[in-house]
Amino acid sequence: MNNSKLRAAVVGSTGYGGVELIRLLQSHPHVTVTSVISSSSAGSPIAEGFPHLREIRTDLLDGIDVELVRSKADVVFLATPHGVSMKLAPDFLAAGMKVIDLSGDFRLKSGDVYREWYKHEPAAQAEVDRAVYGLSEVYGAQVYGADFISNPGCFSTAALLGLYPAVKAGWINPDSIIIDAKSGVSGAGRGLNLSAHFSEINENFKAYKLNKHQHTPEIEQVLSEAAGRPVITTFTTHLVPMTRGIMCTIYAAQNENRDTAQFVDLYRRFYEGRRFVRVHPAGHWPATKQVYGSNYCDIGFSTDDRTGRITIISVIDNLVKGAAGQAIQNLNLLMNWDETLGLQFTPVYP
Template identity: 45%
Template structure:
């Protein structure tokens, strides 16, 4: 018998991607889906690609109605909204997989600094587990509140965490130069993501103040055993999906690219979704389109002494809904790859 699942915020890109992934999951069935904009309409009227898998009628958001329908709830809600709903879901005994930023940071003060709003459920921050399975798998198992990482942090933390923890690179001076497809900006219309504004263009945005910086620093500081800062600049690509992150780091001692590759191979040897590429091969966002993978390369710029660690993910899959499904599987004790075996789409 399939487990009933609810999705709050089902009409955004992450909600739609969850529906696509969970439609092929053998252990769950989405029985409740909410949307403030499209309540009363069938899901597949908003996302025709869902076909018969999306015939469910969308409802106005109601935490108690969601909990009545399902004990597994995905919150694909905007930041600042999720923290007003999650406490009630937990009171009702639900397993909550939150895709917003509201429970990713352990410090309420840090959250309030970056998100410019008081955190109304700070008592849950210590309870929430950061949902990056490659690093926190055992903590995620059986957990009731899982905070899924942001897309940019996933693309930076996965390749750098083992290198920082092993002392293979300098913890200070990390530069994360990241590019994302426009779906990362969400589905709400705005001038900056119109085709005529974005097409044939390329730009940096939120320079020096992107909120995902705090997540990167939290995880990498843990790896380093002390506070560190990350120089992070995001850029907007004229494409729908994908993140490519080029991280510039300084190796310590006699470290070189092959040593770093070997360290990453050992760290992720048993990981089903992480690939460490051989020397001379660099990843492209098309390598992971529609799949839950992370592909990583390491190169050495011998002229300057800097190492380049490059990673790619699909921001809507490993950067969001696929990783949320990975967390679902761990929380419920299912095989971690269930529902996520899809290979990338190409071309």
Template identity: 55%
Template sequence: MNIAIVGATGYSGIELLRLLLNHPEANLTYLISNSQSNKQLSEVYPHFSGVKESMLKTLDIPKVAKEVDVVFFATPSGVSKNFVPEFLEYGVKCIDLSGDFRLKDPLLYEKWYKNSSASEKNLEKAVYGLSEIYENDVKEASLIANPGCYPTATLLGLLPALKEKWIKSDSIIIDGKSGVSGAGRSVSIGTHFAETNENLKAYKLGSHQHIPEIEQILHTESGIQSNVTFSTHLVPMTRGIMCTMYADLQEHKSTGEIIDLYKQFYEGKPFVRIRPEDHWPTTKEVSASNYCDIGFMSDARTGRLTIVSVIDNVVKGAAGQAVQNLNIMMGLDAKTGLNLSPVYP
């Protein structure tokens, strides 16, 4: 497969590079970066010296479309919606890591992203690439809306219990915690080392653009429309997301019963690991890998279920999940090129 990456010099872009360089079927034909075009990749990121030598280019759609089978967009929101339609017309498959094609309702996009939406036609065409749930749709897709980092951790953690109607959909509270790489490479006081190190910050409470994405899928899968409480926190580490989720149980289930349900639900899904009772996931245990680890505590005292879900935000929350979608879309084993052990410690 010949592949182009648009937005190759952001953190998701270089993680796609790291993973695809290890992928036996992928040929990196074009690395596109408007901000860094006509530079060598290794000039922008010296760690790629001797690993991948390539010139960064500006986007020339007809030229790229002629040579590649798949385009990844690792661009900020508001970019891919302008280029995806043309690629699709050329018959090139698109995997979009931004939020541009995730929300089916254009008004919702406009409200939460404060920007004009992609066309309804293309929103309809887009398949939400949470392949543990939508594998069959992904197989047939020409356009993948790769899920956001928080929604990935959240939805993998909530859906089995919600679909089984074991938890009340209107009781869901998600306390999200992310490493700083989630904010991307743009410099700001909020990601300055001296302001971030030895510091824990809450941010965007109740206004994060991942809220409608989570609610859309919860609605689709449960049949019930509910609003979630969703908070986000910036943790002084580079990689990793943890979502601690709280929901009222319809009736009491033991932690063991919950674990059994999840194990059954994710049977055959290679990237979801269900933790045994009293073992809580940690972000380092999934670092630089495509795993999502999930642990549980059902509390008889309160009638609530606590679910803890962790991913590496740059891998399962972005580039790794995109490669997983590539594999499924192209008829390969989902694990191709992703068969990597977490890096520990």
């Protein structure tokens, strides 16, 4: 019965992150979405702009009204841009709701760093401090019982799940890390932009925001925690002519020469019992399509005796493990449910 289910509201339901939350939550056994919210399209049916939801969601979009949302829901997902989440989260928290924010507003613990990379004033430090950074497989223990989750960035998720165990174990030199990231175009959202115009992107491959991407400090913050000292990295993002999928190709110098099998073993032990990280055996590297539409992060390795470097390949679906899926995984952890609830999708292949 719906009455016994946790009631969820999704703010930003007309963006790709919001609509993916709705897709996934539709089949969650313990959650029901009771309010889909969009400031720009309030009052119109959500299926109007998203005909794939026809006859699945027949409700109208709500406006942003904290009291209304509080009356309808227990937990609110903020699938809103940075700068917007920081305005909304405090009120929902004050109303006693659990809040899971998908923006970058509460990820960086330092306001100065936020200001530098986002070119925007940071959120109040009190809320920043209160937010738990929800990289599920790394910080799951902190997520349990929290009421305010800051969901990681899409690139950060792929990069960090690929790097954390090796940095934590001291097997690679943190100063040598270079992350070459590639993303499908849905990561750029539904807002109109020449950079997401079909004829400009199709049959094209491009780099963007070199040395300026706002996920850089988020990655460095976690790696610094893992390394126990400040870490800076080179992080580059590219746009791939496809809709979904992120690959991070990560390069680092090893601290002593180990082979691929040892890394496989290290990672399998680190992620033991965590269903959504799949570590590939030596000689196999994941491709983005093998996690399409699913919450998996697949990881593979190649060590090179000639250079002493290791190359780590990490892939996710940017809208699932990189956004909506991990947000739900965090809800599951927070509620002390099995973390896979509602997320046991087999990837869509081909």
